[in-house]
Amino acid sequence: MTASSTAARPAATSVARRVSWVGCYGALLAVALLALAGIDDAARAGHAWAHTAFWAVMLVLFAGAAFGVCRRAAPAGERLQLLVLLGLGLYVAKVLHSPAGFTFHDELVTQRSVVDLRRTGVLFSHNPVVRAYPLYPGFELASLALARASGLSPFAAGLVVIGLARLMLTVALFRLLEHASGSERIAGIGGLLYVANPSFVFFDAQAAYESFALPLAVTALAVVALAADARSRGQRRALVGLAVVLVAAVVVSHHATSYALFVLLVAWTVVSVVRRRHGCEAELAVVLPVLGAALLFVAGWLAVVGGSTQGYLGPIVGGAVRKTVALVTGAGGGKAPFRSPGGPANSVVEQLSAYASVAIALALLIAGVWRLRRVKAPHAVATVLLALALVYPASLALRLTQAGVETSTRASEFVFLGLALVGGGALAAARGRGARAGVVLLLSIAFAGGIVVGWAPASRLPGRPLVDADPRSVEPYDEAAAVWAARHLPAGSRLVGDRASMLLMAAAGDLDPVVGRVSGLHVADLVTSTAFGAADRKIVRRDVVQFIVVDRRLSGDRPVVGYYVDRDEPRAFAYRAPLPPAAIAKFAAQPELARIYDNGEISIYSTAGMRAGAR
Amino acid sequence: MIRRWPALGVALLAAASAACIWAGASGPPRAVSGLLLVCVLPGAAIVGALGLRRAPLEAVVLAGAVSLALAALAGVAAAAAHAGLDARTTAALLAGVTVAASALWLAGVGTGSGPVQAEVRVPWRAAPGGALLGVLVAVAGAGAAIAVAHRDAVARDRATPVSELWIAGARSHALLEVGVRNGTRHRGTYNLTVQWERCLARRTLVLAAGKQRVVRFRYAARAGQTVVVELRRGSAGPLQLREVLP
Numbered sequence: 030m031t032a033s034s035t036a037a038r039p040a041a042t043s044v045a046r047r048v049s050w051v052g053c054y055g056a057l058l059a060v061a062l063l064a065l066a067g068i069d070d071a072a073r074a075g076h077a078w079a080h081t082a083f084w085a086v087m088l089v090l091f092a093g094a095a096f097g098v099c100r101r102a103a104p105a106g107e108r109l110q111l112l113v114l115l116g117l118g119l120y121v122a123k124v125l126h127s128p129a130g131f132t133f134h135d136e137l138v139t140q141r142s143v144v145d146l147r148r149t150g151v152l153f154s155h156n157p158v159v160r161a162y163p164l165y166p167g168f169e170l171a172s173l174a175l176a177r178a179s180g181l182s183p184f185a186a187g188l189v190v191i192g193l194a195r196l197m198l199t200v201a202l203f204r205l206l207e208h209a210s211g212s213e214r215i216a217g218i219g220g221l222l223y224v225a226n227p228s229f230v231f232f233d234a235q236a237a238y239e240s241f242a243l244p245l246a247v248t249a250l251a252v253v254a255l256a257a258d259a260r261s262r263g264q265r266r267a268l269v270g271l272a273v274v275l276v277a278a279v280v281v282s283h284h285a286t287s288y289a290l291f292v293l294l295v296a297w298t299v300v301s302v303v304r305r306r307h308g309c310e311a312e313l314a315v316v317l318p319v320l321g322a323a324l325l326f327v328a329g330w331l332a333v334v335g336g337s338t339q340g341y342l343g344p345i346v347g348g349a350v351r352k353t354v355a356l357v358t359g360a361g362g363g364k365a366p367f368r369s370p371g372g373p374a375n376s377v378v379e380q381l382s383a384y385a386s387v388a389i390a391l392a393l394l395i396a397g398v399w400r401l402r403r404v405k406a407p408h409a410v411a412t413v414l415l416a417l418a419l420v421y422p423a424s425l426a427l428r429l430t431q432a433g434v435e436t437s438t439r440a441s442e443f444v445f446l447g448l449a450l451v452g453g454g455a456l457a458a459a460r461g462r463g464a465r466a467g468v469v470l471l472l473s474i475a476f477a478g479g480i481v482v483g484w485a486p487a488s489r490l491p492g493r494p495l496v497d498a499d500p501r502s503v504e505p506y507d508e509a510a511a512v513w514a515a516r517h518l519p520a521g522s523r524l525v526g527d528r529a530s531m532l533l534m535a536a537a538g539d540l541d542p543v544v545g546r547v548s549g550l551h552v553a554d555l556v557t558s559t560a561f562g563a564a565d566r567k568i569v570r571r572d573v574v575q576f577i578v579v580d581r582r583l584s585g586d587r588p589v590v591g592y593y594v595d596r597d598e599p600r601a602f603a604y605r606a607p608l609p610p611a612a613i614a615k616f617a618a619q620p621e622l623a624r625i626y627d628n629g630e631i632s633i634y635s636t637a638g639m640r641a642g643a644r
Numbered sequence: 645m646i647r648r649w650p651a652l653g654v655a656l657l658a659a660a661s662a663a664c665i666w667a668g669a670s671g672p673p674r675a676v677s678g679l680l681l682v683c684v685l686p687g688a689a690i691v692g693a694l695g696l697r698r699a700p701l702e703a704v705v706l707a708g709a710v711s712l713a714l715a716a717l718a719g720v721a722a723a724a725a726h727a728g729l730d731a732r733t734t735a736a737l738l739a740g741v742t743v744a745a746s747a748l749w750l751a752g753v754g755t756g757s758g759p760v761q762a763e764v765r766v767p768w769r770a771a772p773g774g775a776l777l778g779v780l781v782a783v784a785g786a787g788a789a790i791a792v793a794h795r796d797a798v799a800r801d802r803a804t805p806v807s808e809l810w811i812a813g814a815r816s817h818a819l820l821e822v823g824v825r826n827g828t829r830h831r832g833t834y835n836l837t838v839q840w841e842r843c844l845a846r847r848t849l850v851l852a853a854g855k856q857r858v859v860r861f862r863y864a865a866r867a868g869q870t871v872v873v874e875l876r877r878g879s880a881g882p883l884q885l886r887e888v889l890p
Contacts (some may be wrong), residue, residue: 055778059785066789070796073757121786128794129801491797504806509827513808620870620888626810627826627883638888 030495050097051110057093058118061086062125069125072490083490084477090118090223091394091476095469097457098217108217109203116199120192123234126491130184130508132500133488137536138162143169143183144539147176157503157541158532161338167282187236193236198244202449205251208258209411209450213458217612218468219453221395225386226445226476227483239424242283243442246290249275249319250446254410259529269315273322282327284338289443291327293413295322300409316409341469349433352588353426370591370602372487372495376502379481386478387425389471390448393416400458400572417447425524438483474539487589495581496607498589502529506630510578514538518576525555525568526578527593528571530631534578544595553598556583559611561619569636577616577634585612710862802829809875809883812858820861822885826851835876840865840889865889 065086072079094115098108116571127133131140138156140540142163145154156162163169168190176186202223207216223229233240249272258269280287298320301313375383401415424440427433455467487498495501511533520539524531531542543552547568555565555577568574583593584607592601593608616634627632717827811819826832834849838861845861865871866889873885 049778052778052781055782056778056785058782059788062789063792064785066793066796069793070800073797075799109781114779118782118786121789124790125793127797262744373700376763505801505806506829507805508801509808509825513810517810517812617886623811623888624884624886626808627885628806628808629881 036258039565043135051107054093054097054111060119061090065122066125069491072492075493079490088473092469092473095221095472097463098221099468102258108213112203112217112220116195119230120195120234123231124188127500133235134499135235137532139237140536143173147173152361161284161341164335165238165283168238168276173630191240194241194244199249201248201251205254205629206450207415208254215453215457218456219449221472222452223445223449225479226419226441227479228442231484233442238283242279242286245275245279246286253319254314257312265315269318272319276323277326280330284335287327291323294323297409300412304409312409321479346436349427349436352430352432371587372498372589375481375486382474382478383481386475389475393455394421396455400455410444414447416452417444418451420444421448483603493641494586495589496586497528497593506628507533509628510631511537514540522575523573524576524578525552525574525582527556527580530580531580543572543574551598553594556594557608557612559609561615569639579613579616579632581613581630584608584613725739809885811885811887818863820863820871823856824849824857825856829853837874840871841869
């Protein structure tokens with residue numbers, strides 16, 4: 030791998046060199062973001078053209094930066110600046126989706142932990158939606174500290190913290206790739222490829238613990254890599270110390286990210302040991318103490334705080350692997366890739382771009398590996414990232430089952446670190462007339478396809494309300510009911526309802542949703558059954574369900590996420606029609622249920638009479 | 645340049661210490677979070693941004709200084725909030741401190757001479773003036789876009805007429821309290837009826853936008869009877885509550 034040259038260029042290019050690409054891109058970014066604000070509003074008003082305009086603006090945002098990054102004559106630092114602007118611009122694009130409050134699933138779950146922490150000042154409180162969140166409170170602490178110190182709302186503070194994290198991620202990623210490849214151009218192109226990963230634009234921009242921990246982890250890797258190049262012992266110690274602090278911050282912020290970081294550090298150590306006689310002694314000297322600290326922190330946190338997260342992660346990862354194995358052996362069925370179980374579907378062009386993005390990534394992986402036969406990786410970290418890239422095909426296999434989609438999407442934010450180096454190297458080697466345009470075109474397709482792969486069509490833009498569609502289900506009626514519940518119902522009361530209602534009631538209403546099974550009965554049946562029977566009474570009484578929240582709109586459409594209450598309900602991902610109106614009306618016919626709240630769309634029933642009758 | 649670090653560092657350290665002491669006085673979570681916020685995030689970002697390959701130690705020092713500067717800003721905001729200043733005054737104060745600190749930092753890094761100036765690469769300054777202008781335009785554009793999107797989203801939410809009706813309490817003592825909230829942007833005239841056994845009570849309510857009221861009804865119904873409350877506004881479908889008397 031070779032460093033990009035910034036030596037003298039022919040006179041014909043001198044004018045182009047005097048034009049600041051960063052300056053032009055900054056202006057383009059400003060216009061594009063203003064246009065996107067208008068497009069989001071048009072989508073809220075239900076204009077169909079907004080979707081086409083959304084893709085146009087996103088592609089302009091990406092391609093504008095890509096053209097600058099891929100220039101061979103780019104001055105030192107310009108690629109990093111463009112990558113930072115692109116990363117932050119895409120983050121603002123996500124903010125424009127929901128500029129007045131959190132609406133994405135993970136953000137709402139996090140909000141519950143933030144509210145609890147703010148109210149009680151006690152760490153590790155119970156989160157009724159996802160138990161793991163409060164056990165890794167790094168993001169909650171950072172955003173709450175900013176909110177308290179500055180007077181900002183927790184919403185604004187969360188946006189600022191994740192914005193800072195995004196800034197850190199792009200800078201650290203660039204530095205890591207630059208160190209591993211020895212080339213600023215490969216680092217820039219690799220950075221663009223990383224931006225094309227399915228999680229980057231939306232999932233990793235959520236104000237939640239994973240979006241906070243990932244940048245810390247990548248920065249830890251970058252600092253370790255840079256420590257290996259330190260010129261004195263003092264410098265090396267300072268950087269190793271910084272890396273240890275970053276590892277500690279990752280461990281208290283997110284479980285899976287801390288495990289991934291630990292595994293990468295182990296791999297890095299092993300490769301450094303194997304290649305210690307071939308110029309990797311310096312890397313071994315710095316990675317070993319960081320690995321030791323990581324082992325200590327991860328094991329300590331698991332033992333003291335995070336042990337119960339295995340009960341959360343195990344079923345997700347285990348289910349994904351089991352279903353994939355079942356699919357391969359013919360014992361189970363798969364799912365159509367890049368299709369949502371309900372709600373708006375991807376267009377044919379969008380599906381094609383998704384397939385193309387996967388094909389491009391695979392082709393770049395093969396080309397990159399082929400190229401590395403001739404180019405010896407200068408650092409052990411490059412070998413580690415190469416090994417990471419080879420995991421990509423396996424992560425794709427998980428996507429063929431419904432249970433594996435989530436694991437595959439989350440794996441992409443790590444796997445693409447390796448793919449960025451390998452693919453970036455392959456693309457940077459492209460030469461000849463029109464090579465730059467071709468590279469930008471490939472990267473742009475990969476970027477668009479990445480969004481299609483990683484984020485459901487219903488959630489890319491705001492719009493008319495949809496049934497159980499996460500951001501599209503957070504509407505004034507739902508918010509009003511949750512605010513009322515926070516004011517009038519006892520905090521921590523147990524309630525049953527559909528997924529979207531329960532999420533908002535937990536986040537803004539301070540109530541505790543009940544899901545899963547009670548005495549072998551699915552709690553979800555309480556919502557989806559057409560008649561209120563003995564089984565429903567049993568659930569209410571045995572699981573002490575205090576309130577039932579009923580959304581009349583549930584009978585209007587199928588659930589976009591594939592289920593009404595939880596993913597284990599009997600007909601999850603198999604609904605062919607909306608709930609019948611009888612499923613909504615059954616509560617009104619029950620004399621033991623008191624309807625204590627109504628706003629036209631949302632009703633809340635108290636079960637006090639039914640539970641009293643059982644005593 | 646290197647001679648300027650101690651003075652700058654001591655000044656920032658003093659301010660940051662005050663901020664951390666204030667933050668720590670409020671309990672462990674805030675102290676821990678303050679540490680995370682002011683040291684890890686911005687520090688790591690700046691360390692990476694400044695190109696550690698060329699000047700690792702100086703970059704770490706600079707990162708620490710910037711982190712401490714952020715802590716000082718947090719301290720200013722906290723002190724302002726503690727002193728009871730309103731949000732606008734606090735924001736102005738913060739802006740002033742930010743500008744002053746930025747000017748100090750740029751002056752220190754940009755005009756000095758010696759090893760730090762020679763080795764520390766500051767990307768935004770190294771780029772042509774057009775780049776800096778472009779970044780400023782991008783920041784302004786992003787800010788304007790967020791402001792526009794926020795205004796539009798809030799306006800659409802407010803345009804959705806959410807009226808609310810709820811049972812507010814005191815049901816077991818022959819007294820029913822019903823809460824009504826008018827969520828629209830306009831005044832709302834409501835017809836409220838409460839029915840129990842064969843009796844019916846009516847009220848007409850006029851509520852300003854976003855206002856709520858609790859209405860009391862006295863009744864004389866037996867235990868186990870059902871009270872039905874209904875709220876109508878114009879031709880819109882009724883909101884309905886139902887309570888079984890204990």
